[in-house]
Amino acid sequence: MRLIFLGPPGAGKGTQSQHICADFGIRQLSSGDLLRANMRDQTPLGLEVTKFMNNGELVPDSLIIDLIKDELSKPQYKKGFLLDGFPRTIPQAAALDSMLIKMNQKLDCVLVLEVPHELIISRLSLRRTDRKTGKSFHLIFNPPPADGDFDLYQREDDKEETIRNRLEIYESLTKPLIKYYSSMGLVHKINGVGMLEDVYDRISTVLDRMTKSNIY
Numbered sequence: 001m002r003l004i005f006l007g008p009p010g011a012g013k014g015t016q017s018q019h020i021c022a023d024f025g026i027r028q029l030s031s032g033d034l035l036r037a038n039m040r041d042q043t044p045l046g047l048e049v050t051k052f053m054n055n056g057e058l059v060p061d062s063l064i065i066d067l068i069k070d071e072l073s074k075p076q077y078k079k080g081f082l083l084d085g086f087p088r089t090i091p092q093a094a095a096l097d098s099m100l101i102k103m104n105q106k107l108d109c110v111l112v113l114e115v116p117h118e119l120i121i122s123r124l125s126l127r128r129t130d131r132k133t134g135k136s137f138h139l140i141f142n143p144p145p146a147d148g149d150f151d152l153y154q155r156e157d158d159k160e161e162t163i164r165n166r167l168e169i170y171e172s173l174t175k176p177l178i179k180y181y182s183s184m185g186l187v188h189k190i191n192g193v194g195m196l197e198d199v200y201d202r203i204s205t206v207l208d209r210m211t212k213s214n215i216y
């Protein structure tokens, strides 16, 4: 199964992706996690993207497209993947189309997680991320297990003013992808408001239906 997860920053894509991948046996590929790992390790790419990321701006298409092309060609994605955070612009989606044609693969589904902006601000301002694994928590709605060994920090781009900038960028550059993939008949919209488990039930209902009808 090959999925794209779309939705505004803070909608819950990363959180839900972990459950989807565990249940459906596919690999998550998070562009944000990949970029943050490069920043943490101070690679040349990491140093190049730091300013964009901390300001909540998108990194240039050419950089992210090359990064994803390298990553997706690895054998662990052969059985299927869930793309979280990529594509985010129409040129990125077009580049992904060409990559998939070359790999003789096709997309099965684009999940769009819908959450109103006011709720996103409360989710992101209390999000904390583990430095080692990239896993995210919420101080109230999804606290880290008390016995876990986490090194939590607040992402620079999870400050309220930057969140607003990211939401504007989502509206102008990423939301058009919903129309792009709708025209291919791939889009399933999911209501992302509610408890984590309830949102997951909505997602797994859609994916179970696809699995049972064997359309992927």
Ligand code: ADP
Pocket (backbone or CB within 6 Å): 007, 008, 009, 010, 011, 012, 013, 014, 015, 016, 123, 124, 126, 127, 128, 136, 137, 138, 139, 141, 142, 192, 193, 194, 195, 196, 199
């Ligand atoms: P994204 O990957 O879409 O940016 P995350 O999965 O990191 O979003 O979720 C953003 C924040 O909201 C995190 O702090 C997460 O724990 C929290 N969160 C995710 N889903 C829910 C939910 N259904 N209800 C409340 N908080 C949630």
Ligand code: ADP
Pocket (backbone or CB within 6 Å): 008, 009, 010, 013, 031, 032, 033, 035, 052, 053, 054, 056, 057, 058, 059, 060, 061, 064, 084, 085, 086, 087, 088, 089, 092, 157, 166
């Ligand atoms: P979110 O919590 O907003 O879903 P991500 O972890 O997906 O955050 O992305 C964080 C930042 O990484 C973005 O604001 C952007 O700077 C950069 N980034 C991630 N994916 C992409 C992409 N596909 N294109 C351009 N920039 C990206």
